[in-house]
Amino acid sequence: MCGIIGYVGHNLCIPKIIHGLENLEYRGYDSAGIAYVLNNKTKIIKEKGKISNLKKLLDFDTTTNLGIAHTRWATHGEANKINAHPHSLGKFTIVHNGIIENYSKLKQELENNGYVFKSETDTEVACALLDEIYKQEKDILKALNKVTKIFRGSYAFGIICSDDPNAIYALRCTSPLIVANSPDGNFIASDVPAILKYTNKYILLDDFDIAKLTKDNIIIYDEFLHETKKKVNTFSGTFESAAKNGYEHFMLKEIHEQDKVFKDTINFYFDGTIESLKKNFSFLKKYNKIDIVACGSAYHTGLVGKSLIENYVNIPVNVEVASEYRYKRCFYDYNTLVILVSQSGETADTLAALRKAKNDGITTMAIVNVVGSSIAREADHVIYIKAGCEIAVATTKAYLAQLAIFSLLTIYLGYQNKTISENELNIILDDLKKMPKLINDTIKNYNSYFNIADKIYKNKQIFFIGRGIDYALSMEGSLKLKEISYINSVAYQAGELKHGTISLITKNTPVIAIATDTKLIEKTISNIKETKARGAYVIYVSNEEPSEKFYDELIKIHKVHPILQSILTIVPLQLLAYKVAKNNGCDIDQPRNLAKSVTVE
Ligand code: AGP
Numbered sequence: 127m128c129g130i131i132g133y134v135g136h137n138l139c140i141p142k143i144i145h146g147l148e149n150l151e152y153r154g155y156d157s158a159g160i161a162y163v164l165n166n167k168t169k170i171i172k173e174k175g176k177i178s179n180l181k182k183l184l185d186f187d188t189t190t191n192l193g194i195a196h197t198r199w200a201t202h203g204e205a206n207k208i209n210a211h212p213h214s215l216g217k218f219t220i221v222h223n224g225i226i227e228n229y230s231k232l233k234q235e236l237e238n239n240g241y242v243f244k245s246e247t248d249t250e251v252a253c254a255l256l257d258e259i260y261k262q263e264k265d266i267l268k269a270l271n272k273v274t275k276i277f278r279g280s281y282a283f284g285i286i287c288s289d290d291p292n293a294i295y296a297l298r299c300t301s302p303l304i305v306a307n308s309p310d311g312n313f314i315a316s317d318v319p320a321i322l323k324y325t326n327k328y329i330l331l332d333d334f335d336i337a338k339l340t341k342d343n344i345i346i347y348d349e350f351l352h353e354t355k356k357k358v359n360t361f362s363g364t365f366e367s368a369a370k371n372g373y374e375h376f377m378l379k380e381i382h383e384q385d386k387v388f389k390d391t392i393n394f395y396f397d398g399t400i401e402s403l404k405k406n407f408s409f410l411k412k413y414n415k416i417d418i419v420a421c422g423s424a425y426h427t428g429l430v431g432k433s434l435i436e437n438y439v440n441i442p443v444n445v446e447v448a449s450e451y452r453y454k455r456c457f458y459d460y461n462t463l464v465i466l467v468s469q470s471g472e473t474a475d476t477l478a479a480l481r482k483a484k485n486d487g488i489t490t491m492a493i494v495n496v497v498g499s500s501i502a503r504e505a506d507h508v509i510y511i512k513a514g515c516e517i518a519v520a521t522t523k524a525y526l527a528q529l530a531i532f533s534l535l536t537i538y539l540g541y542q543n544k545t546i547s548e549n550e551l552n553i554i555l556d557d558l559k560k561m562p563k564l565i566n567d568t569i570k571n572y573n574s575y576f577n578i579a580d581k582i583y584k585n586k587q588i589f590f591i592g593r594g595i596d597y598a599l600s601m602e603g604s605l606k607l608k609e610i611s612y613i614n615s616v617a618y619q620a621g622e623l624k625h626g627t628i629s630l631i632t633k634n635t636p637v638i639a640i641a642t643d644t645k646l647i648e649k650t651i652s653n654i655k656e657t658k659a660r661g662a663y664v665i666y667v668s669n670e671e672p673s674e675k676f677y678d679e680l681i682k683i684h685k686v687h688p689i690l691q692s693i694l695t696i697v698p699l700q701l702l703a704y705k706v707a708k709n710n711g712c713d714i715d716q717p718r719n720l721a722k723s724v725t726v727e
Contacts, residue, residue, distance in 0.1 A: 127514040128211070128223040129153040130303070131320045132194035132284040132294045135311010135341045139193040140186050146313070146320035147195045148177050152369050152376075153223075153316060154199025154515045156498070157210035160184070161219045162193030163291045168219045172210040191311070191341060194284035194294060196221035199515045202229070203246025204498030213250040215241065216257030219286045222249040223316055224301035225512060227279035227393055252277065256285070266290060270297050270336050271351055280390065284314050296337040300386075304328040305337045305344055312339040318361045318368040329356045375714045377518035377610070381700050384526045385565040388693065390512035391527045395534055398555065403538040409507045410491075410539065413463040417456070418445045419479045420467035421724065423525045423605060427467055427493075429598035430692045431532035438540040438689060448475035449727070451482075458488050466492045469516060469524040470723035471499025478727075480504055493531050495524050509535075518715045519722050520609045522700050525602065526565075529693050533558075536689050550687075557686040561693065564684045568697040575698045578665055578679045579705030582636040583611070588706075589631070589657075590617040590699075592640035593650050599640050599692055603699030610714050611707035620653035633661035638699070640667045642683070642691050651676060667698060 129150025133139045139162055147158065158180040159172025169190075173179040177197055196211035202225075203209040211221040226232070229248035232255055237243070241254040255276065260269040266287050280300035287295065296303055296314040306313045308324035314337065315321050318328060331337060334349035335356075348354040361368060373379035395406040416435060418428035425447050432443040446454070448466075452475055458464065464483040468476045471494040480501055483490050492505035495513050502508045511527035537554060540546030546554070582588060588607060590600035600617035607615040618627055620639065631637065637657045641650040647670060655676050658664055666677035669685035681698045685691070707714050 127153045127301070128199050128316070129197040129320065130194070130221045130223050130282060130284045130314065130316045132296070132314040132339070133311055134192040134292070134294050134339050135308070137191065137310050138187065138189065139191050140184055140188055142324065143193050143195045144177065144181060144184065144186070145323060146315060147197050149319040149322070149365060149369070150197055150316055151177055152515070152517055154197055156198055156200050156205030157207065158195070158197045159210045159212050160193055160195040161212040161214070161221075161286060162188065162190040163286065164188060164190045166291045168214065168286055168288060168291070170212050170214055170219065172207055172212065174205060174207050174210065192286070192292065192294065194219070194221050194286060194314070196284075200497030201225050201510070201512060202248045202497070204503070206498070209245045209247050211249055213245060213247065213253045215250065215254045217260060217288045218253050218256050220249065220253045220256070221284045222252060223282045224280035225390055225394060226252055226277055226281060228277070232276070252281065252283070260287070266295060267336060267338070267347060267351055270295060271349065274299060274334050274349065279393070282316060292340055294339045296331065296339070298331050298335065299333045303331045305331060305339060305346070307344055311341055312344050314339060317371070319365050322361065322365050322368060326361045327358050328361065329358055331356075375518065375704070377520055377522060377704055377714050380516055380518055380523045381697070381704065382569055383514070384523050384569065384697065385562040387513045387523045387527050388530050388565055389562045391530045392534065392558065394512050395509070400538075400541055400551070403534065407535070407538045410463070412543070413441060414461045415458065416441055416443045417451070417458060417462060417464045418443060418467065419448050419451045419464060419476060421448050421473050421475055423521045423602055424467040424469060424476070424528065426598055426602040426605065427525060427528040427532060428465070429601060430529055430595055431465070431535070433595040433598060434532055434536040434689055435539065438536050438546055439543055440545050441539070448473065448479040452478040456483070456486070458483070458486070460487065462488055464488050464490045466490060466501055466505060467528055468492065468501050469495045469513070469521055469528070471496040471501040472723045472725050473501070474725050474727050477501050477504070493528055495527070519717055519720045520606055520714075526693055526696060529696070533689050533693065554687045554689055557690050560686070561690060564686065564694055565697065568683060568694050569701070571698075572701045575681065575701040576705040578681070579702050579709060581679075582663065582665075583706040583709040585636050586614065587630065588613055588615045588636045588638065590615065590638045590640070591620040591623060591650070591653060592617070593620045593646040594643050595688070595692060596640040596642055596646070596650070596695070599695050599699065600638070602696060603638060603640070603703065606700055606703035607706060609720065610703055610717050611710050611712055612718070613706065620650045623653055624656060628656060628660065631657050631660045631662050634663045635661065636665060637662040638665045638667060638702070639677070640695060642669045642695055643688065644670070667695065
């Protein structure tokens with residue numbers, strides 16, 4: 127996600143805009159820029175890196191009273207000056223938060239019409255389209271209204287048109303955008319923190335609303351270009367709570383973003399047709415072996431990826447932690463694909479493993495969140511997840527987005543290798559369409575997970591068990607709990623418990639048992655009963671209604687195709703860990719001893 131702010135009023139705009147932009151830096155900070163109107167000309171200044179780099183280029187006393195600005199979380203194209211916003215083409219200058227999913231098709235059409243693009247961004251394409259439509263409509267409002275019928279995806283725009291230099295226009299679909307009136311002028315912003323110094327009253331635009339701001343006026347038009355009155359909201363919290371969108375912690379906010387993150391990630395590569403996967407994954411040839419290399423939660427997504435690819439693509443998959451892989455003897459060859467998974471794209475061990483494979487001439491592919499990060503740049507191929515800026519150290523939405531990519535890869539490779547039939551593909555695709563709502567429904571059930579957390583949070587050790595893919599989920603559930611609550615938790619293969627570890631089970635020891643793989647559920651239930659016989663407090667997580675009550679608590683999740691199931695299973699485990707940590711008064715977003723990106727060995 128990115129941060130947008132604009133101001134038009136009776137005072138100098140640069141100091142207000144930059145102050146507001148700094149309060150949006152939590153939304154993204156890989157580059158920043160400002161556009162302001164001076165003597166009826168639009169001037170653009172932008173810079174790579176944090177807003178502090180941009181500030182060095184600005185004269186805060188510039189006598190301009192109208193401007194827009196942007197702090198970027200790169201989704202298209204590296205984090206550099208050229209790709210930084212604002213972008214300008216023809217009569218328009220814009221800043222954008224969101225993803226225009228059909229930008230590449232639009233770009234080709236616009237290039238055929240003579241537009242020349244400097245950046246790799248979808249935003250520059252959006253600007254060109256707006257300029258093209260404006261030439262036809264000769265009316266800014268009509269042009270803005272018309273582009274909403276053409277864009278697919280999510281967007282919030284701040285817009286300056288050189289034919290109307292005393293106004294800022296704003297337009298949104300899915301990405302948030304507010305407008306606000308203050309005593310000395312009017313604002314647009316991605317989020318409330320940007321304007322709290324000047325006013326706590328704001329209007330949240332609805333999808334396809336168009337706002338026109340001048341120094342004394344805000345007019346809002348609905349999607350039929352009828353003027354419309356909107357409810358004025360009053361924000362009563364602090365800046366801190368505003369940055370978290372009202373959630374108590376960034377981790378909770380990011381868990382709640384997972385339905386949108388799933389949709390953004392899937393829709394960026396997949397429009398429902400296999401052709402779109404063929405186009406976006408065309409670099410994937412037929413490999414006879416895959417190595418997945420990562421650390422921490424990213425490694426856990428690799429374990430899920432292994433289970434899916436081996437079961438649905440019939441290719442052997444080896445998953446290793448990067449800190450081991452980088453030093454070990456690797457049995458790979460030119461028919462091996464090495465997949466590096468990394469949210470930050472900067473994890474030192476994962477980067478080293480990538481460089482080792484590349485030095486050995488092995489094809490590498492990265493699954494990364496941060497655009498233009500080292501691992502993304504150095505891998506032969508990169509698939510970006512669309513998780514946006516993840517602030518909490520304990521990953522949730524990025525982890526889920528990585529799972530979504532492994533699901534897509536499995537669908538593509540399985541279909542390509544003819545190990546997934548047309549019939550099964552249709553079943554998978556039907557479930558895929560339901561996923562955002564099912565993720566949201568699972569999140570909304572958070573009270574039931576919180577009630578269970580309230581019963582176990584005082585325990586000094588908590589076990590997770592599962593078989594097959596459910597063991598991979600156990601690993602991630604256990605890491606989430608350890609990371610943020612500091613409780614010693616272990617994940618075990620359910621069948622392994624009786625080979626020693628079961629000696630640790632005493633009365634009321636919590637055992638969180640995950641069973642979603644139909645073929646293995648009965649086996650896992652047998653293992654659960656072994657722990658129950660020794661007094662365990664069993665929390666049973668399953669997508670099937672059990673026929674008997676061998677558990678103390680049941681977390682029932684929706685049943686979807688196994689290629690997608692893990693994406694739902696992880697949500698209760700994230701929320702359980704969150705509430706246990708909250709009950710223990712832990713620093714949930716910045717746990718002790720941890721860092722968001724481990725750039726050292
Ligand atoms: C996840 O909650 C942890 N913060 C940690 O295990 C993390 O997944 C690991 O350090 C890998 O980070 P990366 O995905 O940025 O490479």
